[in-house]
Amino acid sequence: MKVFNTLTNKKEEFVPIKPGEVSMYVCGPTVYNHAHIGNARPLIVFDVLRRTFEYLGYKVTFVSNFTDVDDKIIKAAKQEGITEKELADKYIEAYQDVRRGLNLLFPTYAPRVTETMQPIIDFIQKLVDSGYAYEVDGDVYFRVTKIKEYGMLSGIKIEDLIAGASERVDDNDKKESSTDFALWKKTSEGIQFDSPWSKGRPGWHTECVVMINDIFDNGRIDIHGGGQDLKFPHHENEIAQSMAYHQHPIANVWMHNQMININKEKMSKSLGNVLWAKDLIQELGCNVLKWLMLSTHYRNPLNYTEDVIKTVKKEVDKVENVIKQTSLYLQVNHVQNDEWNKEVVDRMVDALSDDLNTSLALTEILEQVKRLNQVMRSKNKDNLEISKEYQTLIHMLDTMGFVHDVKVLSEEDISLYNQWIQEKTNKNFESADILRKQLQEKGII
Ligand SMILES: [Zn+2]
Numbered sequence: 001m002k003v004f005n006t007l008t009n010k011k012e013e014f015v016p017i018k019p020g021e022v023s024m025y026v027c028g029p030t031v032y033n034h035a036h037i038g039n040a041r042p043l044i045v046f047d048v049l050r051r052t053f054e055y056l057g058y059k060v061t062f063v064s065n066f067t068d069v070d071d072k073i074i075k076a077a078k079q080e081g082i083t084e085k086e087l088a089d090k091y092i093e094a095y096q097d098v099r100r101g102l103n104l105l106f107p108t109y110a111p112r113v114t115e116t117m118q119p120i121i122d123f124i125q126k127l128v129d130s131g132y133a134y135e136v137d138g139d140v141y142f143r144v145t146k147i148k149e150y151g152m153l154s155g156i157k158i159e160d161l162i163a164g165a166s167e168r169v170d171d172n173d174k175k176e177s178s179t180d181f182a183l184w185k186k187t188s189e190g191i192q193f194d195s196p197w198s199k200g201r202p203g204w205h206t207e208c209v210v211m212i213n214d215i216f217d218n219g220r221i222d223i224h225g226g227g228q229d230l231k232f233p234h235h236e237n238e239i240a241q242s243m244a245y246h247q248h249p250i251a252n253v254w255m256h257n258q259m260i261n262i263n264k265e266k267m268s269k270s271l272g273n274v275l276w277a278k279d280l281i282q283e284l285g286c287n288v289l290k291w292l293m294l295s296t297h298y299r300n301p302l303n304y305t306e307d308v309i310k311t312v313k314k315e316v317d318k319v320e321n322v323i324k325q326t327s328l329y330l331q332v333n334h335v336q337n338d339e340w341n342k343e344v345v346d347r348m349v350d351a352l353s354d355d356l357n358t359s360l361a362l363t364e365i366l367e368q369v370k371r372l373n374q375v376m377r378s379k380n381k382d383n384l385e386i387s388k389e390y391q392t393l394i395h396m397l398d399t400m401g402f403v404h405d406v407k408v409l410s411e412e413d414i415s416l417y418n419q420w421i422q423e424k425t426n427k428n429f430e431s432a433d434i435l436r437k438q439l440q441e442k443g444i445i
Pocket of ligand 1: 028
C-alpha cells in the first residue's frame with residue numbers, strides 16, 4: 001500500500017505501527033447544519049481507504065469525531081429555538097443518515113466533545129504544568145514559539161505569522177504572542193463547562209488531539225485524514241500540541257483531500273450554490289454520487305457539473321443493468337455458485353493501493369462489466385462462467401462500497417418468467433404480452 005503523506009510531501013510505502021493493524025482518525029464535522037457535498041468527499045474517500053486496508057487483511061480502527069460545542073452551534077440553536085444538545089443530536093442523526101445513504105462503514109468510535117470534557121481538561125492541565133500553555137483571565141493559550149517544529153505540515157513559518165499578525169489591529173492582546181492559539185476559552189454564552197481556569201469551552205484544535213490520545217496508545221496513529229482546508233491552522237496546531245505532550249507529530253501519515261467546485265466556482269452560501277448531500281443522495285442515488293466523487297483523484301479539486309453527472313450516470317447504468325440482467329438470468333436458470341476471480345479484484349485493489357487511484361479502479365469495474373456482458377451475450381452460454389464473472393463484479397462493488405440491490409425471485413416468479421419465455425418461443429404473442437405485463441408490475445423485468 002502506497003499513500004501520499006502530506007507531512008513529507010511524498011508517496012510512501014505504508015508501514016503500520018502495529019503489524020496487521022491500521023489506526024485512522026478523520027476530523028468530523030461541527031454539527032450545526034446538514035452535510036454538504038464538500039463534507040461528503042472525505043467521508044467517501046476515507047471509507048474507500050479503510051475498505052482497501054480491510055481487503056488487504058488489516059484490522060482497521062477508524063475514528064471520526066463530532067464537534068458538538070461551538071459558537072456556530074449556539075447561534076443555530078437560538079435561531080431554531082432549541083437547546084444546543086437538541087440541535088447537535090439532530091444534525092448528528094442527519095450526518096449518520098448520510099453515512100447510511102452512501103453505504104459507508106460506521107466509525108469504530110465517533111466521540112463527541114461534550115462527552116470527552118474531562119480528558120480535554122486533563123490534557124490542557126498537563127500542557128499548563130509543563131509550560132507549553134498559560135492562563136490569562138480564564139483563557140488558556142498554547143505557546144507556539146516553544147515548538148521548534150511548528151510548520152512541519154503546512155510549511156508555514158512562525159516569523160511570517162508574527163509579521164502577518166502585526167499588520168492586524170484587532171488581534172487579541174491577551175496572548176503573549178499573536179501566533180498562540182486558545183486551548184480553553186472563558187465564555188458567558190451557551191453551554192459552559194467547569195474547569196480549573198473558568199467556566200468555558202475547549203478550543204477546536206485541542207478536541208481532536210485529546211480524542212486521539214484518549215482512544216489510541218500513546219496518542220499516536222498511523223493515518224490522520226481531513227480536508228485540505230484543515231491543514232493550517234487546525235492540523236498544524238494538533239501536531240504542536242502532540243509535540244508538546246508526546247514529542248511526536250501525532251500521526252505517521254497525514255492525508256488531505258482537495259475541495260469541490262460547482263461549475264468551476266467555489267461552493268458558498270453567499271453564491272447560493274451549496275449542494276446538500278442528503279438531496280443528492282435522493283436525486284442521484286448512492287452509486288452515482290460515489291462514482292462521481294471517486295472519478296477524480298482525491299488530491300485534485302473535483303469539478304461538479306451537469307455534464308460530469310451525465311457521464312457518470314451512463315457508467316453507473318452500465319453496471320446496474322448488467323447486474324440486474326445477470327441476476328435474473330442466474331436465478332431463472334437456478335445457477336448457484338460463489339466462485340469469483342480473485343485476480344481481477346486484486347487488480348482493482350492494486351489501483352487503490354497506489355495512493356487511492358480510484359479512477360483506475362472504476363475503469364477496472366467497467367472492464368469487468370464488459371467481460372460479463374460478453375459471456376451473457378455468447379451464443380453458447382456457460383452458466384458457471386457467467387456466475388463467476390458476476391460474482392467477481394459483485395466483489396469489486398463490495399470492496400469499493402457500491403450498492404447492488406437485486407431482486408430475489410420466488411419459485412412462483414421464476415415459473416411465471418419461464419412461461420413468458422415459452423409463450424414467446426411458441427409465438428403466442430397475446431398471452432406473452434399479458435405475462436410480460438405481470439412481470440413488469442412485479443419489477444422482475
Ligand atoms: Zn480535527
